[in-house]
Amino acid sequence: MQILKSYRETRAAKYPEPVHIVLVKAPDGKINPMSAAWVMFTSIEPTMLAVSVGFERHTYELLKQQGEFVISIPSELMAVEVEFFGSNSGRDIDKLKQLGSRTQPASIIDGVLLSASSANYECRVTGSLKTGDHMIFAGEVVASHIHEKKLKRLYLVGPGEFCGINSQSE
Amino acid sequence: MQILKSYRETRAAKYPEPVHIVLVKAPDGKINPMSAAWVMFTSIEPTMLAVSVGFERHTYELLKQQGEFVISIPSELMAVEVEFFGSNSGRDIDKLKQLGSRTQPASIIDGVLLSASSANYECRVTGSLKTGDHMIFAGEVVASHIHEKKLKRLYLVGPGEFCGINSQSE
Numbered sequence: 001m002q003i004l005k006s007y008r009e010t011r012a013a014k015y016p017e018p019v020h021i022v023l024v025k026a027p028d029g030k031i032n033p034m035s036a037a038w039v040m041f042t043s044i045e046p047t048m049l050a051v052s053v054g055f056e057r058h059t060y061e062l063l064k065q066q067g068e069f070v071i072s073i074p075s076e077l078m079a080v081e082v083e084f085f086g087s088n089s090g091r092d093i094d095k096l097k098q099l100g101s102r103t104q105p106a107s108i109i110d111g112v113l114l115s116a117s118s119a120n121y122e123c124r125v126t127g128s129l130k131t132g133d134h135m136i137f138a139g140e141v142v143a144s145h146i147h148e149k150k151l152k153r154l155y156l157v158g159p160g161e162f163c164g165i166n167s168q169s170e
Numbered sequence: 171m172q173i174l175k176s177y178r179e180t181r182a183a184k185y186p187e188p189v190h191i192v193l194v195k196a197p198d199g200k201i202n203p204m205s206a207a208w209v210m211f212t213s214i215e216p217t218m219l220a221v222s223v224g225f226e227r228h229t230y231e232l233l234k235q236q237g238e239f240v241i242s243i244p245s246e247l248m249a250v251e252v253e254f255f256g257s258n259s260g261r262d263i264d265k266l267k268q269l270g271s272r273t274q275p276a277s278i279i280d281g282v283l284l285s286a287s288s289a290n291y292e293c294r295v296t297g298s299l300k301t302g303d304h305m306i307f308a309g310e311v312v313a314s315h316i317h318e319k320k321l322k323r324l325y326l327v328g329p330g331e332f333c334g335i336n337s338q339s340e
Contacts, residue, residue: 001274004313005316009314010289013323014188042301130297131218132215146172165186
């Protein structure tokens, strides 16, 4: 039986929620990582991803100019990164440098991958859609990378709390 | 260390993947439920959701005409529904009637909620974006509902395999 509530009172139903890190290169060459829960695949052929980015975010400013980004799927070991990349702005600091996160060059786009992530997808923007206080950027996946070890991905299980969850079948 | 692979070889990294059921009313009054993994929130104020729907889907035809839909978050007890709603077309059968799924009227839009789900969100379409072989439909959440009991939501853990996962903090 369903009970009518405010959205706020229902939102615990979404957890555990998969988390992602969006990486975009700034005009000065600095790579800016931002944690994002609002990411989904959106096409099979070609493979595409979509990410929803708040208008006030530094990443939004960068994505408006830059036609390329990386969607990284953080592993369960990366809760500190996800928390830090989600609560600090690249306008103020160099987030990757500050945490000393290991990166490696992207293979096709002008950007970097996070070496400790479960997977990384290089994307080229194909379109965008304004939705309330966020912009959806859609991108074609032009290269896919996976960690050499099979790593659990990271989930948000509540505000500021994370855990890794094992896939049972693969 | 990241290894370059085909997308297909990397896609196990996305599991466990939350699943959803999109419900849209057809012109003949029948409600059509479709399982969808590709759903995300996309705005805080107003609260908005986005769903990516393949062009060949009956739900795509309905959403083009209908400005309203429900995003239902199935509970862990609903693996049979999710499998059935995802592998049959409403062009051929009345999926809700065939499974005898319990529904209740939506409170604002012209549609129904799934009574056994963890939560249900009534949405009004505000825009759409073509992405490869799918269309993203964005909708404002105009009413939110949660199950009277706190139910685990359902996740896809691999092709055709499901499990319920408990949120640890809420």
